[in-house]
Amino acid sequence: MTVGDADASNSMGDRIKRSLLSLLQSPNTRKRLVFVIIIIIAAALLALALVLVILLQAVPPTATDLLSPKDRFGITRLYPTSPGGIEWSSKWDNGAARTIVNDVDPEDDWFETKHGDGTYTIDGAGTLTASGDYVRMYVHDPANEREWSENLEITLYVKRIDETEIVDYSGMQVFARTNHGTEGRENVNYCDDRGYGGLVNINGGWAFEKETAHHLDDGYTRAAGQRPSGELPLNTWVGFKYVLRNMDDNTKVKLELYRDMTGGLNGGSWQKITEFIDNGNNFGVDRGACRPGVDPALPLIHSFIDDSSETGKPMLTVYVRHEYGTMAYSDFSIREITPLP
Known part of the structure; x- marks a missing residue:
């Protein structure tokens, strides 16, 4: 230059x-x-x-205090949340009153009501009131990726308000170890519809139900029924705990139902109502199969049922249901716990 x-x-x-x-x-x-x-x-x-x-949506809800004997509602935990386990609890007490009809809760994308026919009114102070012919409340990973653990403690309080029609299964039913239309169609993916239910009938009966074939009249069976008192009382909060745990090196399933009649006072006074162990030979034998060649008596354990699951996610959801009437719900939580040896 x-x-x-x-x-x-x-x-x-x-x-x-x-x-x-x-x-x-x-x-x-x-x-x-x-x-x-x-x-x-x-x-x-x-x-x-x-x-x-x-x-934040991708992170599952987890326990804030694994050592606390009570959950965030002040209700006693029977079994501790497993390390790293999900601990979901309803957000009906967050001050946001809202009504949901066949949709996802705008305050909680883990909670949705898209699988039935009902109206869900949340007062923002802790209570959800559900009315309709086919009330269905599903709790699951919004991405439909992470399944629930096989081992759960499910807690909620239910208040019976009224019925528009009474059928033999009137009352509340809580199902776990199921997919049931969360991913895929429940009237197509019949093996994903399998599940264990904990039931409390309005007649006062408590029992377990195993759904083996959603599309068949003989695709359901019950076990360990107990009637601890009279009818499920009207306008009274009844505590309900449903515990599912694998046992004997993940070859059997133990089911437990507990009741609290104190309204949650001091964490509740939890009385075991009934229990049952599904050993593969006593729950679902000779019932309808989800498809030919699948044993309906199989315990609902991943190692036994994954190969027959249509989506490969047979434990994607936990859901609560009732029919033909109005019930109120509160203090709903689902916690992953440790299996039995």
């Missing part, structure tokens, strides 16, 4: 600097620049917020 070329280059640089300084000294230019900077910052903050929302 010659001396002349260098002088020309320096002169050009000086002109560019003077032009930029002149532009920056202009009030209109400064306003535009500030506006552009604000837009860039706002876009960056929005992108960051979206990333945080996605990350």
Whole structure:
């Protein structure tokens, strides 16, 4: 480069600097620049917020205090939450009154009501009142990826309000170790419909139900029925705990039902009503099969049923149901616990 070329280059640089300084000294230019900077910052903050929302939705709810003898509602835990296990609890007490009809709870994407026909009114103070002919409340990973553990302690309080029709299964039913239309169609994926139910009938009966074939009249069977007192009382909170645990090196399933009649006072006074062990030869024998060649008596354990599951996720959901009437619910929690040896 010659001396002349260098002088020309320096002169050009000086002109560019003077032009930029002149532009920056202009009030209109400064306003535009500030506006552009604000837009860039706002876009960056929005992108960051979206990333945080996605990350928070992907993280399953977990226990905040594994050592506490009570859950966040102050209800006694019979068994501790397993390390790293999910501990979901309803968000009906978050101050946001709302009504849900066949939709996802806008305050909790783990809770949805899209599988039945009902109206779900949440008062924001802790109570959900469900009315309809086919009330269905599902709790599951919103991404339909993570299944529930086989070993669960499910707790809720139920209040019987009224019935529009009474059938032999009137009352509350809570099902676990099931998919039941959460992913796929329940009237197509019959092996994914299998599940264990804990039942409390309005006639006062408590029992377990095993669904072996949703599409068949003989695809259901009950066991260990008990009637500890009279009918399920009207307008009275009744505590319900349903415990499912594998045992004998994951070859059998132990089911337990507990009741509290104190309304949760001091964590509740939990009385065991009934229990049953599914050993593979005593629950579902000679009942309808979800498809030919599948043994309906199989304990609902991953190692026994995964190969017949249509989606490979036979334990994706926990759901609560009742028919033909109105019931109120509160203090609903699902916790993953440790299996028996």
